[in-house]
Amino acid sequence: MRGSWTARLLPWAVGLATGVLALGPALGRGFVLRYDMVFVPEPSVEAALAGADGFPRAIPSDVVVAALSALVPSDLVQSALLLAIFVLGTAGAARLALRLLRDRGPLGPGTAVAAVAAGVAYVWNPFVAERLLLGQWAVLLGYAGLPWVVAATARLADRTPGRGLAGLVCALIPAAIGGFSSVLISALTVGPVALWNRGPAVTRWWSRAGVFVSALVLVSLPWLVPSLTGGAVTDPLGVEAFAPRSDTPFGELGSLFVLGGVWNAGAVPPGYGEPVTALLRLVLCVSALAAWAYWMWRRDRPVIGAGVSAGAAAGFAVALLGVVGSGRALTAGLIGLWPGFGPLRDAQLYVAPFGLLQALGFAFAVSCLAGAAHTPVWRAGAGAFAALLPVVVLPGLAWGAGGRMAPVDYPDEWHGVQAEVAADDVPGSVVVLPWNAYRGLDWSGETVVSLDPATKLFDRRTLWNDDLSVGTADGGTVVVGGEDQLAREAAEVLDPDPETGLPRGEELADGLGGLGARYVLVSTPVDNGFWYEGQGFEVAREGAELTLLRVPEARVKADKPGITGLEVTGGLVTVVAIIWSVARSGSSLVLQCPGPKLGRSTRKESPK
Structure with a gap:
């Protein structure tokens, strides 16, 4: 299985099928316009770079969209980016799970199905559905890149700083497009992985931390420089407005646990929150978390397990700040002291690392289920059934959320x-x-x-x-x-x-x-x-x-719009760093392996 093309291509094929099933009519010609997701014909790179005062939230994503739209029609760019969320997310989670399961024994059909189940669970959940209906495609692109960033961070222990930096910057490309929220979520998720590695390592923890911080800064320059020089302010009232809300019968805490709880009621997929489907979703999440805890207790636990657990716990703790009054008051006070704490307003966003943990735990549970089957037929059937469970318990995401994401043409x-x-x-x-x-x-x-x-x-x-x-x-x-x-x-x-x-x-x-x-x-x-x-x-x-x-x-008292030399320099540094990372790592994001052999005996990555 390890060297077969079937095993290599299966996660990508499943990701493509999952994306088509989820998006449906949204992949047709025309523009999907929904809340924050606005694509226009022939967007301007100059206008995207000019941005506006305040935090330049959309600069990276708008510039990328405008640049790609110079090559192909912008409605096709939108379709490709939406589909990339599901393809990258499914493939990244599946391939990461496959490598984590490798230490448990020889790879087989049951293991491959378990890995695919992790990929499906990672992209077919309330977090993705609600953020998609809220139009936050750029945030979801960064979410799709999380498994790749985790794997690249794990490789820092066995790589020289230069090669490790190249691989990490390459893996952070989706987060760089997503902007500051995506980069912050990536930092929260994999920061502990960079610091905490219980296996043998070539580099020390402080060296890995330095590489990790350097990669984050490099991909953040397009929005970081104008944020620091633009005198941005943030309204603390946003903490109350963007607080998690209950969209299941289990209250705010239960909604966050099942990866829901978005602040906008209009972003809830059809049928979500009904007692039966909500209960099934809760059982699925509890089972995944229990499987992860059991896996962490075993001797063959993954070397990145502690880091992933710490990142998920930290993210869930941030999400909980929006649930209790004292937590909201604390966040509002922090924003009042420094606008840089503004990204903490949308607390539900930070359940994203918990979504990755649940997907990996689900893979372990499916692997155990498939391994308990007595015949190959039963093993494949049990694994396939488990892999489809995330879709069954959240049918409202299918086919463009029941047609809510139908494209339109501009008059x-x-x-x-x-x-x-x-x-x-x-x-x-x-x-x-x-x-x-x-x-x-x-x-x-x-x-x-x-x-x-x-x-x-x-x-x-x-x-x-x-x-x-x-x-x-x-x-x-x-x-x-x-x-x-x-x-x-x-x-x-x-x-x-x-x-x-x-x-x-x-x-x-x-x-x-x-x-x-x-x-x-x-x-x-x-x-x-x-x-x-x-x-x-x-x-x-x-x-x-x-x-x-x-x-x-x-x-009209206006000069030609422009951007400062410092902002231009920052953007150029990021572009050069990304080009260098792709060349230095010898791969692109989609072709690089998402991790080395993550077992305890691993010391060096096999040459490519």
Whole structure:
């Protein structure tokens, strides 16, 4: 089995099949627009690099999408990235489990099925389903790369620092695309693995720690540099708004244990939380955790077991901070002291390491089940049944969450305003109205809530309301303040109506032009134009759904947008480091083996 092409290709084939089953119609032509997931035709690299004030959360992912869209249509880029989540995640978890099970005896069909079961369990769970429906594809891409990062970190014990750094940077590519949340989750998951290795090692723990930190810094520079130099602020109210919520009958704690509990009720897959499926899901998770604990108690326990356990426990502890009032108060206090603690607001995000632990424990349980069968037929049948259990207990993820992720086409009006703005060589930003972050899009016949696509449509900076209104369980609303200082200044000029989001201010063209705005796009039907008449705008384009207003060139006080030399240097360093890592490690992410022989007798990796 070890050298067969069947064993090598099986995890990738299963990952592909799992992705097709999960995404279904989302892989068709057109754009899937849902909450934070907004892809647009012909995105601009320049606009992605310009970003906005505050934490540059989307810079790495937006730049990658724009760069790939220069080669192939952007809707195909979206489909490929969504499919990569399932393929990379399944293959990485399966191949990692296969190597951890290797020490228990000769590899056979039962072991291969157990490894595949780990891959399926890793990507078919409430965490992936809810984050996908929330539109956080970049975070999920980093989640898919976790098993690869764990394996590359385990290899640091048996590699020289230079080769270890190359392999780790290569494995961190999905997290680098995902941005700061993905990198933080990777650090939390595999930091203990880098420090704690009970097997023989060529390098000391401090050397491994230095390599690990260096790799994290290298892949983080595109968002780390502007974060440190941009004077970003974070609203502590987000701790309450993004606190885990109960989406099962087991309360917040039980929901987190089964990898659910996302803060947005609209991101729950169909049928999830029903008593029967929730109970089956709970039994599955308890069994996986019990199997992992038993495996850790055995003499043939994996050498990375203690590190993975510590990372999962730390992540679950962070998630629990959002459950209790004292934990939320602590997190809010930390954010008040330093905005860098802002990523801790979305506490449920940090159950991701626990998801990997459960997947590996599930592999061990399936391996024991298959090994107890008396005949090859029963062994294969028992293993295949167990491998399908994650799908059975969460059917709501299948086929684009029951059609919720159906793609749509942008109306011609959107292409028209995009071309109109692109043809203008006068610099200046675009103000997006109504002054609300999210829209109810009905292009496909049913309302789809998503971030306004106009925020990513143009080849220049956009100003939009990045405040976020979140409903609470008691029927109230928590408004989490945005981070873009220039957007707050624009709001003062606009004086938007809370009901309609349209401006009530006076002399808008002068006020917005003074902030460097060249265009105002109203991405909603306008019954009458009384609010912009006499405000000094030129009407550039009018349509049934969109109205594009132009600020006269004489009133625009804007320079050519650009990024600082420090930010350019940081991005170039990251790109060069990734290219070097691929060449130095002698492989790409998808071709490299996710781990050496992880047994206690291993000292050196076999040459490739």
